[in-house]
Amino acid sequence: MPTDNTRNTPTDKPRNTLANESEHLDRADQLAHVRERFVLDPATVYLDGNSLGALPHAVGERVARTVAHEWGELGIRSWTESGWWAAPERVGELIAPLVGADQGQVVVGDSTSVNVFKAVVGAIRIARQDSAARTELLVDEATFPTDGYIAESAARLTGCTLRQVPAAAVPGTAGPTTAAVLMNHVDYRTGELNDLPGITAAVREAGARSVWDLCHSAGALPVGLDAHGVDFAVGCTYKFLNGGPGSPAFLYLRRDLQDRFDSPLPGWHSHADPFAMAPAYEPASGATRGRVGTPEILSTVALEAALSVWEGVSIEAVRTKSLALSDHFLRCVRTYVPEASPHGAEASPHGAVSPHSAAGTPSRAGETAVSVRSLTPEEHARRGSQISLLCEPAERAGAVMEALTARGVIGDFRRPGVLRFGFTPLYTSFEDAEHAARVLGEVTGGPR
Amino acid sequence: MPTDNTRNTPTDKPRNTLANESEHLDRADQLAHVRERFVLDPATVYLDGNSLGALPHAVGERVARTVAHEWGELGIRSWTESGWWAAPERVGELIAPLVGADQGQVVVGDSTSVNVFKAVVGAIRIARQDSAARTELLVDEATFPTDGYIAESAARLTGCTLRQVPAAAVPGTAGPTTAAVLMNHVDYRTGELNDLPGITAAVREAGARSVWDLCHSAGALPVGLDAHGVDFAVGCTYKFLNGGPGSPAFLYLRRDLQDRFDSPLPGWHSHADPFAMAPAYEPASGATRGRVGTPEILSTVALEAALSVWEGVSIEAVRTKSLALSDHFLRCVRTYVPEASPHGAEASPHGAVSPHSAAGTPSRAGETAVSVRSLTPEEHARRGSQISLLCEPAERAGAVMEALTARGVIGDFRRPGVLRFGFTPLYTSFEDAEHAARVLGEVTGGPR
Known part of the structure; x- marks a missing residue:
């Protein structure tokens, strides 16, 4: 599916803006200290808490x-x-x-x-x-x-x-x-x-x-x-x-x-x-x-x-941060990753995808570039604590998740073409969200 | 229930005979080395493997x-x-x-x-x-x-x-x-x-x-x-x-x-x-x-x-030792513990026990002595790997198990009056069996 790269091409300005914004959000985060209660690999951004939560030190x-x-x-x-x-x-x-x-x-x-x-x-x-x-x-x-x-x-x-x-x-x-x-x-x-x-x-x-x-x-x-x-x-x-x-x-x-x-x-x-x-x-x-x-x-x-x-954490505070995290991630994805046309895809999250329905555009690596669009509602009242991105072409989604994993960004993949990223406010930072979106942009062959 | 203490009163001879026999059996035990694979408290005889097996080191x-x-x-x-x-x-x-x-x-x-x-x-x-x-x-x-x-x-x-x-x-x-x-x-x-x-x-x-x-x-x-x-x-x-x-x-x-x-x-x-x-x-x-x-x-x-x-243990060898262990335990119990009359008890393992059905005999401690009889079949083909002793009076069984536990012999108790002793050949020795029976004799107020 041809993507409209012009609207997704970032300059240094949005990149710096997003990184700065992440830092600012993390500094203001009242749950930031809870992250210390978990065993986290500093080289990894773990966004699979919607599948297996991270290990708390106490265990x-x-x-x-x-x-x-x-x-x-x-x-x-x-x-x-x-x-x-x-x-x-x-x-x-x-x-x-x-x-x-x-x-x-x-x-x-x-x-x-x-x-x-x-x-x-x-x-x-x-x-x-x-x-x-x-x-x-x-x-x-x-x-x-x-x-x-x-x-x-x-x-x-x-x-x-x-x-x-x-x-x-x-x-x-x-x-x-x-x-x-x-x-x-x-x-x-x-x-x-x-x-x-x-x-x-x-x-x-x-x-x-x-x-x-x-x-x-x-x-x-x-x-x-x-x-x-x-x-x-x-x-x-x-x-x-x-x-x-x-x-x-x-x-x-x-x-x-x-x-x-x-x-x-x-x-x-x-x-x-x-x-x-x-x-x-x-x-x-x-x-x-x-x-x-x-x-x-x-x-x-x-x-x-x-x-x-x-201990000392309210579920209401978790919800507030969760929505802020997933908002931030979506903003970063829109900046870093080519966006698929909502009308072009023949894929549906619940159905099969025709392997020939999306052609994609060539990436620097010579591979077909992958574009994504969010399946998760924008509206806060209709959003849980994960963002699901439908890949186009869908059959590349597994390879995209493998490439993300190889670069230390852990999410998961659900057939036919969905990348899932879970946001656990207890240990996920805004910088994590920005980093994950940036790496996603890199591995999808989008603008960097 | 009056017990026939004369047939149960041991002299030093049977006591030494049983202790010697235990030593001999342990030396000949081809599974003796498997005991090292478990974490066992040397001050305890653990006969509750029929309820919760002991901890293997590997875990x-x-x-x-x-x-x-x-x-x-x-x-x-x-x-x-x-x-x-x-x-x-x-x-x-x-x-x-x-x-x-x-x-x-x-x-x-x-x-x-x-x-x-x-x-x-x-x-x-x-x-x-x-x-x-x-x-x-x-x-x-x-x-x-x-x-x-x-x-x-x-x-x-x-x-x-x-x-x-x-x-x-x-x-x-x-x-x-x-x-x-x-x-x-x-x-x-x-x-x-x-x-x-x-x-x-x-x-x-x-x-x-x-x-x-x-x-x-x-x-x-x-x-x-x-x-x-x-x-x-x-x-x-x-x-x-x-x-x-x-x-x-x-x-x-x-x-x-x-x-x-x-x-x-x-x-x-x-x-x-x-x-x-x-x-x-x-x-x-x-x-x-x-x-x-x-x-x-x-x-x-x-x-x-x-x-x-x-590893390297056959279930057939386990069965052979299990029967030898429970045979040995029953022999020791008959020597050390007053035996209840099989006809005197109104208790049944599946029913209620009349609290006044068994008077017992006074022990040294001034308490009513407790007698026991095995509910477990003598015949090997009809015996599992546990020995169940019905106490008389039945309502003393809980206290008997508590006294055993306090002395480091761990079995368990099932209402209305059953003491259960499980024999796990992987870590139970013949000396364990003899020791448990001897302590049972002491806490029931029988001859010692």
């Missing part, structure tokens, strides 16, 4: 202590003496304020997929108890795939039908036959923020139950679960909560629904008296009802230690 | 490297470069030979409870596909509770009925309406080993599907999953496999059933092409089909490191 020591002392020395006694048994609720309480939940409603454990299953089946059961006519499960059609797969299984096992609808269509679609609605708070491809308050209200108005997947919003922006009357929520903890690879997910069970939550995975850790070893299941009260089996303690204590970086 | 370094280097330095790249993505299958292959499974059939991840759910629903679906008349799920009535709770949920969600039967009655009960049978290989309370080959054959003969819970046998004795034609199996890895607190469970999917395995938890990690991010679910082939969501990597790599202790 290594904590995990080592759990292995050597709690397991190695205390052994089995650590289930009580080192607080292993109560870890899922205790760590849940650390996450609760970040997603706007009062105490006693969040528990960690299992993967996001398993928690989606618990929440969706639990939501359907409550809705059908209210009205047997509620036999439909709605899922937003841009959902992260695993939510859709698990929703399909939940629908099948509970005798419901599954229907995928665009997020914006949910309010007009939810009705007297809707049992539950499973929504992603942030679209993992485009970074678009869905309207949680509005959709939740519409679902409630329709008499159905809401389940929100917060994987790409927990730790990145205020969610307000209690304030907006969300029924169930799940989320992972290894993205903006920095819990480490595959750290346990969390489940939010709204307080006034807990006694009605009828788990499809009633393992012994959710029993009212697990050590009675009773043959009959009797569910625990509170968020404990969302537990299943024995929690993976090493991963759980790593998450607990990781959450210590939030 | 600390491996977990530290995963945190500092793989997460801290490589970050997201570790999903491929450090082999995180393939860890569930890779670690499964390390467990496979210990449970008699050829390659490509074992995958780790999730808790035992979650895996019981996958296996039972998967087994029911295959059975019902074979015959719609198969609508009953059998569970052994002495099951570990979580299996029963999860089985009930699986039955409810698939429209089956659940029936609890004694293990011995399964062959006579399984028939044309049986869909699946969920069995515990070893009874967690009594240590009794169920007849896996015989029951599996009977279930197959009835046209139903077998699901075995190997929590208390994997790593303790040969299981022979392939040889005996087991359909599905699950097990935890934190007992005799020493994987650490809450380390991920494993799932065995028999090769010729893998293509028919229809998971109730079809998360994206079980997709044929997870990074296609396709809206439609298409299951992977092989054991990968048993995966769900993102695996908890720190707990998974700890397990992988822990499994290195098996």
